[in-house]
Each structure stands twice: as C-alpha cells, then as structure tokens.
Amino acid sequence: MYQLIKKEGRARRGQLVTPHGTIQTPAFMNVATCGAIKGAVSALDLKRLKCQVQLCNTYHLHLRPGDEAVRKLGGLRKFTGWEGPVLTDSGGFQVFSLAKLRNITERGVTFASHIDGHKIFMGPEESMQIQSNLGSTIAMAFDECVKNPAEYDYAKESCERTIRWLFRSKAELDRLNGLPETLNRNQMLFGINQGSTYEDLRTDCMRRIRELDLDGYAIGGLAVGESADVMYHIIETVEPEMPENKPRYLMGVGMPANILEAVKRGVDLFDCVLPTRNARHGHAFTWDGCRNMFNSKYALDELPLDPQCGCPVCLNFSRAYIHHLFKSKEMLAMRLCVMHNIYFFNSMMEKIRDSLDRDNFSGFFEDNIQNISQRI
Amino acid sequence: MYQLIKKEGRARRGQLVTPHGTIQTPAFMNVATCGAIKGAVSALDLKRLKCQVQLCNTYHLHLRPGDEAVRKLGGLRKFTGWEGPVLTDSGGFQVFSLAKLRNITERGVTFASHIDGHKIFMGPEESMQIQSNLGSTIAMAFDECVKNPAEYDYAKESCERTIRWLFRSKAELDRLNGLPETLNRNQMLFGINQGSTYEDLRTDCMRRIRELDLDGYAIGGLAVGESADVMYHIIETVEPEMPENKPRYLMGVGMPANILEAVKRGVDLFDCVLPTRNARHGHAFTWDGCRNMFNSKYALDELPLDPQCGCPVCLNFSRAYIHHLFKSKEMLAMRLCVMHNIYFFNSMMEKIRDSLDRDNFSGFFEDNIQNISQRI
Numbered sequence: 192m193y194q195l196i197k198k199e200g201r202a203r204r205g206q207l208v209t210p211h212g213t214i215q216t217p218a219f220m221n222v223a224t225c226g227a228i229k230g231a232v233s234a235l236d237l238k239r240l241k242c243q244v245q246l247c248n249t250y251h252l253h254l255r256p257g258d259e260a261v262r263k264l265g266g267l268r269k270f271t272g273w274e275g276p277v278l279t280d281s282g283g284f285q286v287f288s289l290a291k292l293r294n295i296t297e298r299g300v301t302f303a304s305h306i307d308g309h310k311i312f313m314g315p316e317e318s319m320q321i322q323s324n325l326g327s328t329i330a331m332a333f334d335e336c337v338k339n340p341a342e343y344d345y346a347k348e349s350c351e352r353t354i355r356w357l358f359r360s361k362a363e364l365d366r367l368n369g370l371p372e373t374l375n376r377n378q379m380l381f382g383i384n385q386g387s388t389y390e391d392l393r394t395d396c397m398r399r400i401r402e403l404d405l406d407g408y409a410i411g412g413l414a415v416g417e418s419a420d421v422m423y424h425i426i427e428t429v430e431p432e433m434p435e436n437k438p439r440y441l442m443g444v445g446m447p448a449n450i451l452e453a454v455k456r457g458v459d460l461f462d463c464v465l466p467t468r469n470a471r472h473g474h475a476f477t478w479d480g481c482r483n484m485f486n487s488k489y490a491l492d493e494l495p496l497d498p499q500c501g502c503p504v505c506l507n508f509s510r511a512y513i514h515h516l517f518k519s520k521e522m523l524a525m526r527l528c529v530m531h532n533i534y535f536f537n538s539m540m541e542k543i544r545d546s547l548d549r550d551n552f553s554g555f556f557e558d559n560i561q562n563i564s565q566r567i
Numbered sequence: 568m569y570q571l572i573k574k575e576g577r578a579r580r581g582q583l584v585t586p587h588g589t590i591q592t593p594a595f596m597n598v599a600t601c602g603a604i605k606g607a608v609s610a611l612d613l614k615r616l617k618c619q620v621q622l623c624n625t626y627h628l629h630l631r632p633g634d635e636a637v638r639k640l641g642g643l644r645k646f647t648g649w650e651g652p653v654l655t656d657s658g659g660f661q662v663f664s665l666a667k668l669r670n671i672t673e674r675g676v677t678f679a680s681h682i683d684g685h686k687i688f689m690g691p692e693e694s695m696q697i698q699s700n701l702g703s704t705i706a707m708a709f710d711e712c713v714k715n716p717a718e719y720d721y722a723k724e725s726c727e728r729t730i731r732w733l734f735r736s737k738a739e740l741d742r743l744n745g746l747p748e749t750l751n752r753n754q755m756l757f758g759i760n761q762g763s764t765y766e767d768l769r770t771d772c773m774r775r776i777r778e779l780d781l782d783g784y785a786i787g788g789l790a791v792g793e794s795a796d797v798m799y800h801i802i803e804t805v806e807p808e809m810p811e812n813k814p815r816y817l818m819g820v821g822m823p824a825n826i827l828e829a830v831k832r833g834v835d836l837f838d839c840v841l842p843t844r845n846a847r848h849g850h851a852f853t854w855d856g857c858r859n860m861f862n863s864k865y866a867l868d869e870l871p872l873d874p875q876c877g878c879p880v881c882l883n884f885s886r887a888y889i890h891h892l893f894k895s896k897e898m899l900a901m902r903l904c905v906m907h908n909i910y911f912f913n914s915m916m917e918k919i920r921d922s923l924d925r926d927n928f929s930g931f932f933e934d935n936i937q938n939i940s941q942r943i
Contacts, residue, residue, distance in 0.1 A: 225891075226891065233883075255891065256887070256891040260867060264885065490632065507609075507610075509646075511636070512647065515646075518632070519601040521601055522901065523604070
C-alpha cells in the first residue's frame with residue numbers, strides 16, 4: 192500500500208494508499224483525542240487546513256462515548272464528520288501515562304479510568320476489538336511505552352512482551368477483519384518498535400517485527416524525556432532495519448525542527464499534540480520562529496501571525512486582534528491560533544514533500560532548521 | 568435611512584440603510600461583547616450564519632484593548648473582520664451592572680473597572696468619543712438603565728437625566744462627525760426610551776426624545792426582571808409614540824417567543840446574549856423547542872440538532888456527536904451549539920420577514936409561538 196516515490200539521502204518521498212484516501216508522505220497526523228481537535232476545530236475546518244490524516248485516541252474513546260456507541264454511529268469517520276483516513280493509537284500510551292493503579296501481566300493491563308476510577312482491562316485483543324469498533328483506517332498494535340530512563344532488564348522484558356502482544360494484535364485484527372459485521376474489514380495494522388534507548392533492544396525488536404509484513408511500522412517510546420540527540424541516534428539505529436516498502440511513523444514527535452531532523456533520517460509519518468496545545472497557550476508557529484501572542488508588542492500589530500502563511504486565520508485576522516482575544520480570554524483566541532498551527536504543520540510537510548520532489552530537501556532543511564523552532 | 572415596506576397589524580417589515588450595508592428588518596443583532604462572539608465564533612463564521620449586524624460593547628472595549636487602540640487599528644469592522652454594520656451600546660448598561668463603586672452625577676458616572684478596579688469616568692461626551700473611536704455604524708446614546716423594581720421618584724429623576732444626557736450625546740456626536748479625523752463621519756445615533764415600568768414616564772420620555780429626529784429609537788430598561796406581560800404592556804404603551812419612519816430597537820430581548828411577541832407589537836431590532844450563552848450551557852434552540860444536549864437521550868441520536876435547519880452544524884454533525892463533545896468538555900461543543908443558535912435566531916428573523924412579505928405574520932405567529940420556547 193506504501194509506494195516509495197524517491198529518496199534524497201535517507202529522506203523519503205512516498206504515498207500511502209488506504210481504503211479511505213491516499214496520504215502523501217512525509218505527513219503530519221492531526222490529533223483529535225476525543226474525536227475533536229482541541230480548540231474548537233471541527234473536521235470541516237480540517238479540510239481547509241491541509242490535513243490528510245486525523246488521529247484519535249483509543250483509550251479516551253473507549254471510556255467516552257464508548258467504542259460500541261461509535262460503532263453504532265457508523266465509526267469514527269462518520270461520527271466526527273472526517274471523510275479521510277483516521278489512525279487510532281492502541282490505548283497503550285494513555286493506559287501507562289494517564290490511568291491510575293495499573294497492574295500489568297502477560298495477558299494485558301488492568302487500570303482505573305481517569306474519569307471515574309472504574310476498573311478496566313485492556314490487552315492486545317481488547318485494543319484491537321475497540322479499534323475495530325472505532326472503524327479507523329489504521330490500527331496500532333498494543334504495546335507498552337516504557338518510561339525514560341528505563342533499566343535495561345525492564346526495557347528488555349517489556350520489549351519482549353510488546354513483541355508477543357504484537358503477534359496477538361495481528362491475529363486478533365485478522366480475525367476481526369474476517370467477520371462480516373466488521374465496520375472496516377480492510378483495517379490496516381502498524382507494529383511498534385520499542386526498546387527504550389538501548390541499541391541492541393531496538394534493532395533486535397525491529398528485525399523480529401518486520402517479519403510480520405505489517406502495513407507500517409512505528410518507532411514508539413521516544414520523545415518521552417530523552418534528549419533530542421538520543422532520539423536522533425535511536426532513529427538512525429532502527430531505520431536501517433525498517434523495511435523500505437513500508438511507511439515509518441515516529442510517534443508523538445514533535446517540534447518543527449524535530450520533524451525536519453527525523454525526515455532527514457527516513458521517517459514518513461508524525462503526530463503530536465504540540466501544535467494544538469501550544470496554540471491554546473498563545474504560541475503561534477511561523478517560518479521566522481514561534482511567537483507568544485500574549486506579548487504586548489503585538490497590541491497594535493496589524494500584520495497577520497505569519498505574513499508568509501495562506502491559512503484562513505492569516506488571510507483575515509491581525510496579530511493585534513489575536514493578542515486582544517488572548518488577553519480577553521476569548522475562546523476564539525485559541526481556535527484561531529490552533530487553526531494557524533495545524534495549517535503551519537501541514538503546510539510545512541507539504542513544503543518538505545515539494546522540496547523532495549525538486550531534489551532540494553537538503554537546501555530546504557538548511558534554510559529552515561535554525562529559524563523554525565526559535566522563540567521570537 | 569429607515570424605509571417601512573409594509574405592515575400587518577402593528578408588525579413592521581422594513582429596511583435600514585446604513586453606510587455599511589442595508590439591514591432587512593425585523594432583525595436580530597449578534598452580540599460580540601469584546602469584539603468576538605463568545606464560543607469561538609469569528610466574523611467569518613457570522614457570514615455563514617445569516618448575521619446582518621454585529622453588536623459590540625463599548626464598556627468592555629474601552630477597558631480592553633482600549634478604544635484608541637481600536638481606532639488606530641481602523642475601527643471595529645476592520646479589527647474584528649466583520650464587514651457589515653456594527654452597533655455599539657453606550658456602555659451605560661455595563662457601567663450600572665458590572666462596575667463597582669459607581670457614583671452618579673449630572674456630568675456622568677465614576678466607576679471602578681471590573682478588570683482591575685481602576686477609576687473611570689464616563690458621561691455622554693465620553694461615551695460618544697469612545698463609540699466614535701470604535702467607528703461603529705450606529706452609536707447608542709448614554710443612558711441610565713434603572714433596576715427593576717424602581718421607585719417612581721427615582722425612575723422619574725433618572726429618566727429626566729437620561730433625556731438631558733441624550734441631548735448632550737447628540738451634540739457631542741454631531742461635533743465628532745464634523746471632525747476630519749473621525750473614522751466614520753456618518754455614524755448614526757439611536758436614542759433610548761427609559762421610565763421603568765411607569766406608563767406616564769415612558770410616554771413622556773418618548774414624546775420628548777422623538778423631537779430630536781434621531782436615526783432610531785430604542786426601548787431600554789426592559790428584560791431586567793419584570794414579567795413578560797409587563798414588558799409587552801410597556802411596549803404597547805410606548806410604541807404609538809414612536810415615529811413610524813424610524814427603526815425601533817428593543818434592547819436585550821430575548822427568548823424566541825419574546826421576539827415574536829415584540830415584532831407583533833411593532834419592534835424592528837433585537838439583541839441578546841441568550842442564543843450564545845445558552846448554547847455554551849448545552850441548550851440548542853429548534854423549531855420544536857429547546858434541547859438540552861447534555862441529556863443522555865441524545866447519546867445514540869444520529870439526527871442533527873434540528874432536522875429543519877440548514878446551518879453548517881445541522882448539515883454536518885449529529886446530536887450524538889454534539890452530546891459527546893459536551894460530556895467530554897470539548898470546546899468544539901460550545902462552538903457548534905453557538906453557531907446553530909445564532910443561525911436559528913437569524914433565520915427565525917428571516918422567516919418573520921418572509922411571513923410579513925406574504926401577509927401571513929399572524930399565521931406564522933400562531934404556528935410557532937407555543938413550540939418555539941418550550942423545553943423538550
């Protein structure tokens with residue numbers, strides 16, 4: 192389903208054909224945790240923001256409104272009004288980061304809901320059943336995302352279990368895709384590479400999971416507190432072991448500079464709450480760097496957030512107006528800044544793809560890597 | 568500037584020609600208190616919601632970002648991105664309802680800002696200067712909105728002062744409109760009828776202020792706690808004294824049924840925070856009545872908020888999705904419900920106008936007066 196169009200160094204220009212549309216890569220996936228982008232942005236808005244893929248969270252949607260409800264309502268795409276591809280995570284990351292009192296066994300994880308504390312069990316089979324009910328385009332295998340730093344022995348043990356969980360995830364999704372009542376019988380499955388910051392665990396894991404010939408492979412367990420250099424080193428370690436004919440997804444990354452550095456190292460897909468979360472705190476990404484819209488220097492500034500930007504916000508509103516909205520605690524402040532940042536990330540990916548098409552990714556990289564993440 | 572097109576009983580079909588566009592009446596004015604509709608709705612959205620006039624609050628904008636800043640930024644229309652007519656209130660209502668420690672004299676009112684407590688003075692001249700800086704299409708005269716119930720003697724004294732303030736408002740706006748540096752030298756002025764619930768004060772006030780031949784006349788000091796019957800009675804008392812060739816504006820009203828009843832009694836213009844405020848609490852207006860979207864009966868309901876509605880929300884999203892967004896405290900819940908309610912109010916006014924055009928307002932009234940404000 193993934194077609195590699197061309198390469199420049201390790202950077203890849205490709206496309207991922209899915210039953211719900213083709214994704215041009217490298218691509219950023221926009222995070223709609225509970226089935227909506229935080230900051231009052233709807234699926235209709237996403238269409239105007241160059242979004243290609245919506246990412247939704249299995250853990251949150253299982254708790255509310257419940258995956259059975261989403262299934263009855265026709266799946267996530269119909270429920271949220273987003274007609275393009277949707278990726279659901281496995282729930283693993285949230286189980287390990289949000290839930291309380293978790294107890295992990297070979298079968299899976301028992302944990303208490305962060306909403307009302309009620310006990311829930313989730314293992315690979317449950318995660319696949321939930322994601323099948325959600326009807327996403329791409330399901331993620333159930334994994335454990337270990338904390339950073341992690342002891343070698345724990346990381347190894349966890350990684351082995353995550354590999355066994357991957358085999359069970361695949362078997363269960365194959366079974367579900369074979370059932371006549373399944374919402375999306377062509378649901379794709381991505382496996383997840385783990386192994387903390389240990390090179391041997393990472394490469395061993397990758398060599399074993401690529402044998403499954405899955406629809407794609409993710410690098411998980413990064414951007415969890417390690418330095419950027421360590422993250423880049425792990426990508427460089429794992430990437431040569433990843434099949435060339437499958438998309439590679441770096442989970443939870445990141446700042447614009449992190450994305451440029453990872454594309455350079457052969458990554459195709461990204462997701463992160465950063466553009467939306469930072470926007471809600473008044474931080475607007477631009478090609479000159481990141482602006483804090485609470486800064487009083489914008490009080491009389493008639494320019495748009497980014498004069499180079501073609502988003503619906505920059506075409507219509509001034510920095511002065513957005514500054515005023517943040518100071519006045521108007522919800523519209525968040526919406527405008529979130530829309531701009533989503534457009535910025537998606538159009539940055541478009542510019543990366545254009546530069547690869549023109550065999551000039553390295554020039555694009557050099558022109559932007561300094562400015563793109565600085566605070567101004 | 569106001570043209571009366573036809574009448575049915577006392578109900579009026581007309582249009583108000585302004586330098587910033589023509590308003591078909593009866594019309595509802597959408598409230599953007601601080602220069603933005605609460606609930607993450609922008610001026611661009613308003614264009615798709617059948618909005619004809621945006622109303623902004625002088626008191627709030629004077630405090631933040633400051634009317635001098637708005638003036639430097641080209642006035643409210645440029646600042647907010649709304650190209651149509653804008654009405655600004657006088658600040659009087661907020662001075663008397665929001666501000667602390669106010670002290671009222673013949674000159675005006677000294678009060679403490681609700682934001683940081685600093686002392687501000689506002690009289691008719693200051694209100695006109697602020698509204699001139701804001702560059703609105705229609706300015707409102709500075710008045711005192713007395714509490715309900717009010718003692719007769721206080722209501723009379725206040726009403727007399729409000730009339731004297733109206734003369735000063737007019738003189739000051741005439742002066743400002745004559746200055747070459749004024750943003751909108753064609754700024755219109757509406758006078759405000761006061762007099763609490765006392766028939767003689769109301770009629771006497773109206774007879775005296777109509778002599779000024781202003782661009783329009785408002786009935787103020789209603790919808791402040793009196794019963795609907797008292798409100799309708801006061802409208803019936805004042806209306807025969809209002810000039811037929813000027814628009815009549817009932818300030819701060821109201822529920823759909825209140826609007827129908829007031830149109831029937833000869834009112835042309837309305838404003839209220841009710842459609843937006845109620846939406847933010849999950850209340851959606853429909854032609855069958857008002858729905859509470861927190862109600863679990865909507866959890867699996869695939870219908871739109873109102874199957875008869877053509878708004879961007881009803882064309883794209885289900886009750887189940889909106890219910891889920893409210894339960895999940897997603898900001899998008901508020902935005903979608905606010906957009907629907909704004910559209911509902913504006914399209915209700917459109918249907919009222921259509922019924923008047925077809926000489927069937929009384930039929931429209933009878934068909935809808937029961938259902939339109941009930942809770943379902």
